[in-house]
Amino acid sequence: MKLSRRDFLTAAGAGAVGALAEGAWGATQSTEPITSVDNPLKSYPNRDWEQVYHDIYAYDEVDWTVCHPNCTQSCALNFYMKNGVPIRAEQVYHNEEPSVGPSGYEDAGVSQHWNPRGCMKGLSLHRRTFEPSRIKYPMVRKGWDPEDPNPEGRGEDEFERVSWEEAIDLIAEKMASLEDNKRFHIFNAIKADGLFTRHGSGRRLASVFGGCEWTEYDWYADLPPGHVITTGYQTSDADAAAWRKADYTIIQGKNLIHNKLADNHFLQETRERGGKMVGVYPDYSPTVQKCDRWLPVRPGSDPAFALGMAHVIINEGLYDPEFMRKFTSLPLLIRADTGKYLRAHEVFEDHEEPPEDLDTQHEHNDWGDFVVLDENGEPVPMTREEVGEEMPTTPQLDVDTDVALVDGSTVTVQSDFARQRDNIIENYDPETVEEITTIPADKLAQTAREFADAEKGQWFTGEGINHWFHSNDALQRAVFLVQAMLGNIGDAGQGYYNYSGQYKIELLDGYPHYVNPDGHSAHGMYPGYAFAFFGGEKLDPHEVRGDFDRELDLVAQGDAEEPVMPKNAGSYTMSKPSVLWTMNCNLLNQTKHQEHVIENFVKHPDTENDLFIVSDMHMTYSARHADIVLPVPSWLECEYPDITVGPENPFVQMDHGVMEPIYDTKQDGEAVAMVAEKLDEKIPPEERNVDSYRAYFEEFLEEDGDVTNYIQETFDRGMTTQSIDVDDLEDGPERLDLKTYPRIPFYSQVHEDRPFYTKTGRMEFHKEEDRFIELDRDDIDHVESVEGTPYGVNKKWEEAKDEENPLYHDEGNQFYYNTPHPKYRTHSSWGMTDWNLIWASRDFGSVSGDPEGTDRLVDDFSFPTGDGESEDVAPLGEAFVEMHPSDAENIDVENGDYVRITGKRGDLVVRAMVSERQRPRSAGDMGQLTLWHGWWPQHFPDDEADEDGVKGYNTITNIWLDPLQETDDLVHKAVFGDPNVSDIVDEDIAWHGAELEHGYEETVWAPTGTNRDDLVDVEKYEEADWWPGDARRDDLVEDYIGGSLQPSGSGSSTGTSTPGGDD
Amino acid sequence: MAQTYNPQLGREHSYPYEHREEERDYHWGMVINTNRCINCNTCSFACKSTWTSGEGEEYMWWMNVETEPYGGYPMGWDMRLLDDLEADQTIFDAAENGEQVRGYIAEKQAWEYPALGDDQVHGEYPEGEVVESDLENDEYHDIWQFYLPRLCNHCKNPACLAACPRKAIYKREEDGIVLLDQERCRGYRRCVKACPYHKPMYNPETGVTEKPVGCYPRIEEGNVPRCVSSCIGKTRLHGNINRGPDAGPAGGKSSAASGRSPINYLVHSDEKVALPLYPQFGTQPQVFYMPPYHVPPEFLTQMFTPNTEVKENEWPGDTYEESVRIVQERARNPSHEVLGILQLFGATTRLIETYNVKENRVKGWDRNGEKVVDVPIEEPMEVREGEQWTNQP
Structure with a gap:
């Protein structure tokens, strides 16, 4: 591909502003006199022309459907139709005509606080439906x-x-x-x-x-495997309406303001209500804008931050011992010799043994009972049901002692708390954590104290964190440890949310x-x-x-x-x-x-x-x-209705088409x-x-x-939907029947003393499964990345810190490759929708486009056969990678130049956007490159060295499988069914009698794709000899930013000051 | 040229037309809380899909969200005027020979990239440090950005109107919306040059200039504009900026509240929390912004105040920078009344004329005096009775 200078006159043929040429200005000189208007500030004589915009606004009818891509949110939208074609979409509101059925989300029994729902993607759904990349026939x-x-x-x-x-x-x-x-x-x-x-x-x-x-x-x-490891539950996310009840929010590695758009306001509203927000990110994530404090973190070191928080909370005694005793494994005793939880039958003669082999244990849901020390130092058996108020005794948290076993021997045991505490106190003091993470120790400690002091604290991490080989389990376990120590589980405004993926199901x-x-x-x-x-x-x-x-x-x-x-x-x-x-x-x-x-x-x-x-x-x-x-068909063309639910809202909604299909689709x-x-x-x-x-x-x-029969039959078999008549969904969304609204994970665990979905019935911190012990990950630690680190790979800090990762030091791969979720696309969908592409391309998104780019997009985009009519795609934008100015300068790259990014597994060529928000290498070894995910190959230029090569942002990502997550014996809840109440729900409920599961389960327990954990290098590929006019190059910009561009004079030199009057 | 008193500046300046003797009872107005804005541009897409998806309108984004300080559509639109104007000079005072308004034509290239600078940030990466703000100690983020939604301000001294040689631009008597007569316009583009906010846009296909219409077909039905009703961040409130404390109940109905409109309270009451965009230009814009509280006040003073050394208007504080600091603090820690009004944002598509705020309930009435909002401030948690219910089905 040749990167030639843009010819604006040629491009002007595309329509827009080309005709705005200087010469036309002369025309104003020959203005004919206008006599009919006197003072248009006061009145205007002939306003009949205003009908023009009434006509543009007019529509024949309104129909509604639901936009529900893979974004977790699902928003009902009204589509305004003219001649059978949707001309625009609007969000639905309570009580209003025309709205979804008669009453929008009001029928779902929620307040107007939920209005409005539906982002710019829903509003361009009709444009996506008509765009040229549609497949027209089989x-x-x-x-x-x-x-x-x-x-x-x-x-x-x-x-x-x-x-x-x-x-x-x-x-x-x-x-x-x-x-x-x-x-x-x-x-x-x-x-x-x-x-x-x-x-x-x-x-x-x-x-x-x-x-x-x-x-x-x-x-x-x-x-998010750390959730399953700790609670046995897939992922413990709350309804968005619960967010604003928090007094303190820690948000780590999650760009929530761009990937939870519809209900995001609930989080922003916490601050109006006195809430504080602290962000932990390697880069200035757009969400940092909303934070009171930003703690910049070395990529991949996140677990150490949470462990440092735990250190301060333990060291300064800021924890909530009652919650820890009632609902966590922290008082349970663990054998020092085997690393297994001490079982009651090992200590008490009369206590029944669980089945000998694991398979039978799983089959009978009997993993033995556990042991604590009471206030007098006497061992007491504890079953997995004995949680909360149902505990037979008040167990000690801090235990390090010997216990006599029924076989006559003695074994050294520690409580889980003592184990975690000793490790954390020894290895994760704020100063060490500063070495690991680059987060200043005093600010970490201050954050920990403030968070502990807050009545209700919530913590978000994101899917980006999940992409690190070790963060996905270790960080999540550590966050749960902090939240459990502070009792921040089970109420609105408290909790630990991940919102990665959509376990809506x-x-x-x-x-x-x-x-x-x-x-x-x-x-x-x-x-x-x-x-x-x-x-x-x-x-x-x-x-x-x-x-x-x-x-x-x-x-x-x-x-x-x-x-x-x-x-x-x-x-x-x-x-x-x-x-x-x-x-x-x-x-x-x-x-x-x-x-x-x-x-x-x-x-x-x-x-x-x-x-x-x-x-x-x-x-x-x-x-x-x-x-x-x-x-x-698109959602606008669907003949059969379908159902959607989402993890951060309480609604069940049914979509249906609003127009005739335009192609031969099914x-x-x-x-x-x-x-x-x-x-x-x-x-x-x-x-x-x-x-x-x-x-x-x-x-x-x-x-x-009638396919709605399938839907109704299914509704009739579910607790959340049994009361819902599918016909009612034709009039608008309904609310699912859950224990609480807003839905708070583990409400019943904490308020009704029901066990968590682990072997111990408690939030489990120490893990006794063999694989965890073999890999030395039975307790919670920060482990350096398997690839994305300058230090020793796959090792704890004490060992890692004195080693060098050769890929980093010898081969010079010194950047982390960050591919976060974009906001104008949902993954790759809307990737070719014109308005979305213009905005997603930022500095490089053009309303009339680059002629060279046009060819590239159209060539790659055309159907490869004469049968499929090829239509040109508007050349609207292209992919870019963001890098810090100092790192760009190192390789002589300016905004708009092309770079080649190379990793162990592949490379790609892409335009560079110089961006002060990215983490520079100078901030602590690991620099960061950000290439928003979901671009199509058409958005990348060819690499002249490899013209037929695979193109795309995923050429350099990896397949990693964490063997910790390939364990058959980890106990968890199945996708469907709460084992705590599965016996008392009606027999026609699909999960009646459901029991705890173990090992692999699709969407619950498998190695998650920690696929971005790699190191890359970046080099200059080609200088662009054109780039979009760049405001940042303007001479004025420095004064502008400093607030001194306009001279501030004395104030009243030209006017006469008269007091009074509104703005 | 006539002189007009500009309360945003606290002084008189020139304007080519005489104002009405009495203010309108009703005037289009808007408040935007930038602290809630998440830069999703749903407003922009809503506006574009409603008004400018036709031929020749491809480049037109009447509504757009810019990331300050690097964004700008058209590129750098505000820098040039700030540089051109003397201190305490409005664009009318600074008009050059034969013209009514000082302005400039943004070149085609400047319109080409509506998303320029989207989400960019300004500042040094905090190596070995943190970034934090603490308003009580005058501490602000030293690496920063914020989102600035931009639209036509339906100014009380419209520059476009002042500049039009055909008098094809007028201010509606009933609601103050500034419209460009599509039948009378000949495409001279004086308004394109004059508007300091660069919202009139020329359509090369039709040869006529178009400008934002304030969604008047919706306003006439008592609904708020598309950019307001589509705002999922609940950043906006639209209504009657002229409705003051002495006005009677909405729609004359005794069941409805009387007094100020909610936006009038946010802009004109003693606890003013919203500021106009570049009041120094002199157009009396009627969109008001609750400023971002993490951003250094120096920048905001230039953007949201008359920016003169001597403070002449009635805003709080002794200097304009102090005004900004006070308003930032009010936005960060709103009073109960302001918190209550914030619950009205995005609650309804109906235009809220009056409201009241009680201890835990906020209500709003439309122009007919119908109650259209009724929400608690704190919502209780509902717990379903019965052992069989679970949150983890």
């Missing part, structure tokens, strides 16, 4: 043949238009010919975005067919009835394994686990041919996908270690993935690599139903997994079918 890749899939041609071959019937027949034929049904895989980003009539139906098909389902939840670092608790019908359930599948170990070249299973000394004992599992998994991880599914069908997911754009995935999983002759089907609205990078492409549910029908034709009854596949999708296929 297509098959020309190089693909059912007998000879020819994967090398993926992404390069042209497509051929086919009918829906042909496409469906090809899919069903391939499925029917599978020898092992498990090799049919459905992949969707997040189940809860389209639960019934969209990709949820894909899961239903996988379940009855006996296939696998993957979700991006696990893979995309959406799992739990809140629709009747859902298993639909997706796992008649006891058929798809196998879970972890994408990281597939991408790392299937296909052509495999990644080194030790290396991707940070097991550089090759100490892990790895075994083969499932379809895998070579050792890939640590022992005792048998519940993790490993099945090679012969047929992979992705829905609601731009898998290959968003995937980590993208080059590896494309070259070895997608395009390698040995991939064994014979058929790759992509259902999408847009010709994404993934669709471009598919064998069969199926076009789906919803996922209908496409799946057609496949099911074909499967009945192709598979003889005796070979089917169920009597009839079609029978599970009849409501889609029958003339008088």
Whole structure:
């Protein structure tokens, strides 16, 4: 690509302001006299023309639907229609016409504080619907043949238009010919975005067919494992309405003001109510703007900060011993010799032993009882149910003693508190934490004291934190420790939230009835394994686990041919996908270690993935690599309604189309139903997994079918929805029936003395599972990154600090590569919508565009076949990477120049934006580069050294698998069902009788994708000989910022001062 | 040229037209709390999708949010005028020969990048330090940014109106909205040059200039503008800026509150918390901003006050910088009355004419005297009775 100087006169043809040329000014001189207007400040004679804007504003009708991308929020919007076309969207309000049904969110029983909901993405949904990247009809890749899939041609071959019937027949034929049904895989980003009539139906098909389902939840670092480790619960997020009740908020590594837009005001409002906010970020995150204090932190050192907070709280005795005794493992005794919790049967003769082996323990939910010391120093047994007021005694917190066992021996024990305290006091004093994190010790201590002093304190971390190999568990466990020590759990304005990913699905608790019908359930599948170990070249299973000394004992599992998994991880599914069908997911754009995935999983002759089907609205990078492409309607065009729920609001909402589809599209549910029908034709009854596949999708296929029957049946099977009539959702959102509004995680644990979902029934800090002990991570510590550190990798500070990471010191990869969530896109969606792209491109987002850029975008964007009409895409913007001015200067880069970023796994070329907000290397070794995520390959220039190479922001990210998270014996709550009350809920509730689970569970417990934990280098690629006019270069800017641009004179030299009067 | 008294400046200056003898009973006005703004630009998209998605309007963002100090649409729009004007000179005082208003035409390139500087920050990275603000000790963030939503101010001394040679721009008698007659305009672009806020925009396809319309089709129905109703940050309140303490109940209904409109309270009461954008230009803009409390007052003094050494208007404090500090403190720690009014922000699409604030309840009435807002300040938690209920289903 040539970076030539922009020719503005040429660009002016694009419309806008080109005609604003100087010459036209002469025209004003020949103004004809106007006599009819006297003083337009007072009155104006003829105002009939005002009808012009009334006409622009006018609409024929209003219809509503719900915008619910993968952003967790789900907002009902009114669409204003003219001639059957939506011309604009507006948010819904209480009590107002025209609104959602009669009353907006009022029917959901919430106050006007929730008004309004719906961000700029919802407001451009109609533009997204009409933009040129839409897929217009089903297509098959020309190089693909059912007998000879020819994967090398993926992404390069042209497509051929086919009918829906042909496409469906090809899919069903391939499925029917599978020898092992498990090799049919459905992949969707997040189940809860389209639960019934969209990709949820894909899961239903996988379940009855006996296939696998993957979700991006696990893979995309959406799992916050520290939550599961500590509480046994997937992620403990509260309704946004609870946020503003906090007196003190710590927000760490989460850019909440840009990725929770709809209900963000609840957080901003805390400050008006006297709340204080402290941010912990490596860069000046936009959220820092709202913070009273910003503590700049070295990337990847976050756990040490939380441990430093714990240090001050322990050292200065600021903790809440009563809460700690009642609801945490801190008073429980732990054997010094084995690192296991001391069991009651070991101490008391008459105490029944739990089953001997772990499997039977899990089966019986009996892991033995635990032991505490009472106030007199006597051991007392403690069951997992004996929490809160139900404790048989008041246990001591600080115990370090010997206990006599029934076998006559004596064992040294410590309370969990003593263990954590000793470690924290020894290793995480504020001065040491300053060394680790670069956060000044006095300010850390001040923050800890203030936080402890606040009545209600809440703590946010984000998904960015999850992307660090160690932060996702260690930081989360440490934050929970602080919150538990301060009693900041279980009430509004208190808690620890992550809001990573969208486990919305739990809140629709009747859902298993639909997706796992008649006891058929798809196998879970972890994408990281597939991408790392299937296909052509495999990644080194030790290396991707940070097991550089090759100490892990790895075994083969499932379809895998070579050792890939640590022992005792048998519940993790490993099945090679012969047929992979992705829905609601731009898998290959968003995937980590993208080059590896494309070259070895997608395009390698040995991939064994014979058929790759992509259902999408847009010709994404993934669709471009598919064998069969199926076009789906936008939310505005959907024929069948669907349901959505979200983790930070209490609503259940039902969307439905507002306009006729403009292309030959079908919803996922209908496409799946057609496949099911074909499967009945192709598979003889005796070979089917169920009597009839079609029978599970009849409501889609029958003339008088009504898919809302599926929804109502599911509602009837869930506690949260039993009282809801699906017809009522046609008039507007309803509120889910939960224990509290706003929903506060663990309300019942703290107020009704119910156990947490761990073995001990308590928030568990020390972990006794073997893998935790083997890896020396049974207690809470900061461990340096497996790659992203200047110090010794994968080691605790004491050892790490005197070592050098050769990748950093010898190879000069000295930047952390940060790819946070953008605000104008949701991941990669809205990536090509004009207004969103202009704004997302910031300095490089142009309303009329760069002619060179135009060619690039259109070339890459066109359909590769004569059949698919190619329409030009407006050349509106491009990707950029932000870097600190001092780091840019080091490599002679100015704003707008192009740079090449290189990591161990790939490289990319991108425009540089010089940005004072980024962390410079000079601030403490690790610099930071920020490239907002979700760009499409079209937004990057070609690299002349590698013109055909994979392009995109994920070429240099990684696949890491933390073996800590590959443990079969970690106890947790299942996605659905509260085991504490599963016996007393009605038998028709889907989770009646649900018990605690253990080990792998999709969207709960799997290695999360810690995929950005890597180091990169950056070099100048090419000087731009044009860049957007840059206000920062202006001579005036310094005075402007300093407030001295305008001379401030005496004040009354030109006017006469007269007192009085309003502004 | 006529002289007019400008209360924002506390003095008279020239303006080409005589004002009405009496202020309007009703005048379009808006308050924006920048501390709540999250720069989502939903307002911008709402405005654009409603008014400027036609041909020749591709570059027009009547509503836009800029990140100060580096943002600007058109680029650097305010720097040039600040540099050109003498101290205590309005754009009318500074008009050059043959013109009514001092201004400049922003070049095409300056309009090209509406998101320029979006989310950028200014300052040194705090190596080995922290960044914090403590208003009581006059401590502000030394690396900073803030979001400035920008729109037409429907000024009481409109520069566009003053500059139009065809008198095609007028101020509506009933609500003060400044409109550009699309039928009379010949596209001379004097208003484009004159408006210091650069909101009139020329349409090259039609040859006519367009300017923001204050959403008058909505105002006429008693609804607030799109940029207000779409604001998910609840940063805005729209209403009658002229409704003072002596006005009767809304709609003449005794069930409705009387007295000030909520925005009049925020702007004109003794606990003023909102300031106009660049009052020194002299146009008497009617959009008022609750200033960002973490930002150094020196910058805000230049942006939100007359910025003269001697303070001449009736704002609190002895200097304009002191005014800013006082207002920042009020925005950070609002009184109960102000906190109450903040609950009205984003609560309804109806235009709130009057209101009252009780200990834990805030109510608002529309222009017809209908109650349109009724919310508690503190909401109690609801707990469902029965052992079977859970928050972790």
